[in-house]
Amino acid sequence: xxxxxxxxxxxSTLANLSVDFFEGIAAMKQKGKHPIIxxxxxxxxxxMLEVEKVETEFVEGLRKxxxxxxxxxxxxLTGYVSESIVSSLQQAGVQAIGLSGVERKLLExxxxxxxxxxxxGDIEQVNIEVLKDQMDAGNxxxxxxxxxxxxxxxxxxxxxxxASAVAKAIQAEELIFVTDVDGILCxxxxxxxxxxxxxxxxxENGTIYGGMIPKVNAATSSLIGNIEKVTIANGNGxxxxxxxxxxxxxxxKDKVCNTL
Ligand SMILES: Nc1ncnc2c1ncn2[C@@H]1O[C@H](COP(=O)(O)OP(=O)(O)O)[C@@H](O)[C@H]1O
Ligand SMILES: CC(=O)N[C@@H](CCC(=O)OP(=O)(O)O)C(=O)O
Numbered sequence: 418x419x420x421x422x423x424x425x426x427x428x429s430t431l432a433n434l435s436v437d438f439f440e441g442i443a444a445m446k447q448k449g450k451h452p453i454i455x456x457x458x459x460x461x462x463x464x465m466l467e468v469e470k471v472e473t474e475f476v477e478g479l480r481k482x483x484x485x486x487x488x489x490x491x492x493x494l495t496g497y498v499s500e501s502i503v504s505s506l507q508q509a510g511v512q513a514i515g516l517s518g519v520e521r522k523l524l525e526x527x528x529x530x531x532x533x534x535x536x537x538g539d540i541e542q543v544n545i546e547v548l549k550d551q552m553d554a555g556n557x558x559x560x561x562x563x564x565x566x567x568x569x570x571x572x573x574x575x576x577x578x579x580a581s582a583v584a585k586a587i588q589a590e591e592l593i594f595v596t597d598v599d600g601i602l603c604x605x606x607x608x609x610x611x612x613x614x615x616x617x618x619x620x621e622n623g624t625i626y627g628g629m630i631p632k633v634n635a636a637t638s639s640l641i642g643n644i645e646k647v648t649i650a651n652g653n654g655x656x657x658x659x660x661x662x663x664x665x666x667x668x669x670k671d672k673v674c675n676t677l
Contacts, residue, residue: 421451421589425580428457429597429628430652431498437654438595439509441661442557446511451552454506454513454559455583457576458498459628462490478631479529482536482573487563490573491517494561502559513557516547519565523547524579526564526572538564538572540579543586581635588643593663594632595652600666601625601633609664612671613637636668645669 422445426434442452459480466473466489474481482490499515506513518524526538551558562579564572577594584592601608601616603624611619616633619625625633636647650656650665658664 419590420449421453421584421587422591422593423453423455423580423584423587423589425576425592425594426454426456426502426652427576427594427596427628427632428459428461428498430595431456431458431461431501433597433653434505434595435654436505436509438652439505441654441663442506443509443511444661446557452557453548453552453583453587453589454502454557455562455576455580456494456498456502456559457562458490458494459576461498462493465489465493476534478628479534479537479575480573481534484536487536487571487573491561491563491571494563499559499561506557506559511557512555513559514551515559515561516551517561518563518574518579519571521547522565523560524562524564524574524582526566526574528566528569528572536569536572538566538574540564540574540582543582545587548583548587575631575635577632577635581639584639584644585641590643590645592636592639592644592647593665594636594647594649595663596632596649597651597653598629598649599651599656599664600649601629608666610667610669612669613640614671616668633668640668640670 495517503513525542527541562574562576647668648665650663656664
């Protein structure tokens with residue numbers, strides 16, 4: 418679909434998102450773009466698990482998910498986090514609707530490795546009709562990364578992975594990861610544009626680590642089909658271009674060498 422922009426709001430930055438940020442999304446819609454939000458909520462899940470005295474562990478950037486952890490993750494993501502984004506968008510003057518990935522099988526998942534990660538999924542299919550129906554009704558979809566699975570019922574999905582799957586399936590023109598840093602930093606300096614192979618080198622030499630790894634992997638895997646531009650930017654709103662769009666790191670395809 419034309420003019421679709423998928424915006425992934427990282428849990429790291431949700432508390433810092435300003436009125437200005439949500440008004441920016443409302444302005445996008447008023448200009449004829451179709452924003453879709455996919456959100457995380459890792460820190461909020463951590464806080465709730467602490468209150469509930471449930472232990473949690475990350476394996477290669479992914480939360481090992483027992484049935485108990487899944488219950489809490491779902492409650493936090495589809496409840497508190499989703500509702501606060503929906504209400505902020507509505508305060509900015511646009512209609513929004515919270516959707517769990519389970520809703521009408523919006524996100525269909527497959528377990529990655531039950532033994533190692535428990536109920537953690539990758540996305541096998543995105544049923545974009547669910548999104549189209551909401552957009553046709555004038556609503557901005559706000560998606561929580563819980564996927565449906567026939568065997569296990571529900572799976573916990575990394576929100577960067579979910580955003581990338583949604584962007585690819587709906588053929589978005591742009592994917593933006595909003596996080597708590599200005600973009601990809603190298604020696605403290607912001608890299609404004611990086612090619613896929615430069616990103617791979619940065620992972621190899623340790624410049625990119627931790628939570629940035631699933632994000633850049635999701636970013637590079639999105640650079641197929643319609644998506645020409647993937648940006649990683651800060652949600653604090655301090656880093657803006659003259660036209661009001663967020664400044665950050667753009668990840669672009671490697672130039673194809675013409676060997677003829
Ligand atoms: N090269 C890098 N440049 C910037 N941040 C990096 C880099 N490598 C790792 N990071 C880390 O990635 C974090 C963002 O990922 P994460 O915490 O998972 O955010 P989110 O919740 O937004 O998905 C940053 O806060 C930073 O600690
Ligand atoms: C499998 C897995 O790790 N799921 C994540 C889902 C939320 C998420 O990805 O939130 P951020 O965007 O804040 O990282 C979790 O349970 O924390």
